[in-house]
Each structure stands twice: as structure tokens, then as C-alpha cells.
Amino acid sequence: xxxxxxxxxxxxxxxxxxxxxxxxxxxxxxxxxxxxxxxxxxxxxxxxxxxxxxxxxxxxxxxxxxxxxxxxxxxxxxxxxxxxxxxxxxxxxxxxxxxxxxxxxxxxxxxxxxxxxxxxxxxxxxxxxxxxxxxxxxxxxxxxxxxxxxxxxxxxxxxxxxxxxxxxxxxxxxxxxxxxxxxxxxxxxxxxxxxxxxxxxxxxxxxxxxxxxxxxxxxxxxxxxxxxxxxxxxxxxxxxxxxxxxxxxxxxxxxxxxxxxxxxxxxxxxxxxxxxxxxxxxxxxxxxxxxxxxxxxxxxxxxxxxxxxxxxxxxxxxxxxxxxxxxxxxxxxxxxx
Numbered sequence: 001x002x003x004x005x006x007x008x009x010x011x012x013x014x015x016x017x018x019x020x021x022x023x024x025x026x027x028x029x030x031x032x033x034x035x036x037x038x039x040x041x042x043x044x045x046x047x048x049x050x051x052x053x054x055x056x057x058x059x060x061x062x063x064x065x066x067x068x069x070x071x072x073x074x075x076x077x078x079x080x081x082x083x084x085x086x087x088x089x090x091x092x093x094x095x096x097x098x099x100x101x102x103x104x105x106x107x108x109x110x111x112x113x114x115x116x117x118x119x120x121x122x123x124x125x126x127x128x129x130x131x132x133x134x135x136x137x138x139x140x141x142x143x144x145x146x147x148x149x150x151x152x153x154x155x156x157x158x159x160x161x162x163x164x165x166x167x168x169x170x171x172x173x174x175x176x177x178x179x180x181x182x183x184x185x186x187x188x189x190x191x192x193x194x195x196x197x198x199x200x201x202x203x204x205x206x207x208x209x210x211x212x213x214x215x216x217x218x219x220x221x222x223x224x225x226x227x228x229x230x231x232x233x234x235x236x237x238x239x240x241x242x243x244x245x246x247x248x249x250x251x252x253x254x255x256x257x258x259x260x261x262x263x264x265x266x267x268x269x270x271x272x273x274x275x276x277x278x279x280x281x282x283x284x285x286x287x288x289x290x291x292x293x294x295x296x297x298x299x300x301x302x303x304x305x306x307x308x309x310x311x312x313x314x315x316x317x318x319x320x321x322x323x324x325x326x327x328x329x330x331x332x333x334x335x336x337x
Contacts (some may be wrong), residue, residue: 225252
């Protein structure tokens with residue numbers, strides 16, 4: 001009987017020792033700089049947040065997380081210490097991050113909006129491509145899909161989908177670059193204080209309302225700049241404004257953009273703030289389409305001449321200060337490969 005107990009104890013101890021060591025071995029096999037997330041279990045992790053949590057804090061080189069096709073229903077946070085993270089989807093239409101938080105659902109007080117993002121980025125030098133990021137709460141008020149509170153961020157070939165407050169770009173002095181993206185919403189669906197360049201993006205309005213609500217800090221040379229973008233709208237829309245000032249010193253400029261007839265002839269709204277008519281800066285340059293009516297724009301907006309427009313280059317807007325140079329001398333927005 002004692003022999004049986006001894007063998008049984010030996011077997012149990014051996015079994016748990018094997019499990020513990022198997023777990024350690026599995027963890028050691030994960031390359032914390034190169035991870036794969038797959039819903040079917042074929043990757044290193046099944047959720048995006050698990051991969052983020054496994055990444056090294058303040059890494060000495062880029063952390064690349066590959067997302068296999070699938071619908072990832074989760075709130076994801078790239079923490080401040082998770083800098084130099086790349087999220088790379090397998091297919092823009094089939095790699096989807098989605099959630100449905102909104103202001104009244106969370107009910108956390110007057111700042112509930114800022115708790116609603118599906119994806120929240122707080123780590124500098126973030127890169128994302130080939131993704132769809134959604135807030136599916138519907139037309140229920142403020143509901144953020146993507147919030148970026150970080151500097152030196154490049155988002156390209158992504159779809160950012162929601163209704164009110166779809167994309168929150170923030171961080172005083174931060175620079176963000178949105179390239180070849182699709183962004184849709186209803187009211188103030190691109191908003192915040194960051195310097196943000198949108199190049200070759202489709203901006204789609206789903207209601208008669210306002211596209212942008214910049215809160216550019218006083219003294220910043222650039223706020224929102226849209227270059228070679230296409231502005232589209234749902235059928236029947238006719239009163240969509242290019243922007244209104246969330247804060248008095250808002251800056252928003254559209255250059256060489258195509259505008260459909262959903263854009264209001266006035267173009268801009270002062271959000272009942274007469275001071276903003278003097279202190280904000282709203283301008284256009286060589287835009288086109290049935291929605292571009294420069295002679296009918298509000299008197300306090302601007303139509304740039306050629307010499308004024310020349311300062312709106314990628315280099316001037318995004319700058320190169322504070323860049324981890326990787327020894328190659330390239331500007332930060334070309335340094336994500």
C-alpha cells in the first residue's frame with residue numbers, strides 16, 4: 001500500500017513538473033519582438049492584447065505583431081511603455097478589430113468619451129497597416145474607434161469606421177500620419193489636438209454634420225492637413241461642414257482634395273465662438289469637385305495662394321525632431337520598415 005502511494009505521488013509530481021516545464025518551454029519559444037496573433041490558435045496568441053502584454057517594455061528595437069485574418073472583438077491598448085510597436089494585418093478587409101463602447105454605456109462622467117476607443121495607442125513610434133478598426137455602437141453619441149495619444153505615428157492602408165467621434169488624434173505636439181486610409185463617421189469624426197497629416201485618404205460622411213473638430217494648441221504651426229484626399233457622403237447629404245473649432249486656435253487645411261456636393265457652400269462653422277473666427281485658421285488650396293465653392297465660403301476662412309501652399313509639405317508638417325534615427329538618417333515617417 002505504501003509502495004502504491006509512493007508511486008502515485010511520484011507520478012503526480014512528475015506530471016505537474018512536466019506541465020510546468022512545458023509551459024516554460026512554450027513561453028521561451030515566443031519571440032517577443034516578432035509575434036503572431038491568430039483566432040484559430042495557430043499563432044503565438046489568440047488575442048491582440050495578450051501579444052501586447054507579452055511585448056518588452058521600452059524595447060531596443062521594433063516589436064512586430066502580425067494579425068492573421070479574423071474578427072478580434074476586444075478593446076486593445078498599446079501602453080506608453082509599448083513604444084516601437086507595429087500591428088500588421090493580413091488583409092485590410094478581413095483583419096478587423098471591433099468593439100461597441102459608447103458614452104452612455106460606460107457612464108463614467110463628463111469625460112466618458114475618452115474611455116470608449118476600440119484601439120487606444122499611447123506608445124510613441126507606432127505603426128499600423130492592413131487593418132479595419134471599428135466602433136460598432138451605432139448612432140448613440142460619442143463612440144471612438146481609434147484614439148492615438150502618441151508621437152511619430154504612421155497609420156496606412158487602414159479603415160477606421162464609426163459614427164460620432166470615430167478618430168481621436170491627441171497629444172500636444174504629437175505628429176501623426178494617416179496615409180491611404182478610409183475614415184467614416186457622422187459628427188466631429190476626426191477630432192483632437194495632434195498635428196495630423198491625412199494623405200490620399202477617403203473621408204466619408206454619414207450625416208449632415210461636421211467632419212473635423214480640431215483643438216490645435218495655440219502657437220502650433222500646423223493642425224489638421226488633408227492632402228489629395230477624397231471627400232464623399234451618403235446619398236442625400238447637402239450640409240456637411242469641413243470643420244468647426246473644438247478649441248479657439250484650431251487649424252485645418254485642405255489641399256488638392258476632391259469634394260462632392262454634400263459639402264456645405266459655407267464650408268466652415270465657428271461653433272458659436274466668434275473669437276475663433278479671428279484665432280482659428282481654416283483654409284483650402286486648389287480643391288476640386290462640386291462641393292468646392294471657394295467664392296461662397298465663410299469670410300473668415302482662407303483660400304491659399306501658391307506661395308502660401310508651398311509650406312505644406314510632408315517634411316514641414318511632420319518634422320524630424322526627437323526621432324530615434326536608427327543610424328540611417330531617414331525621417332521618422334520613413335523608418336517603419
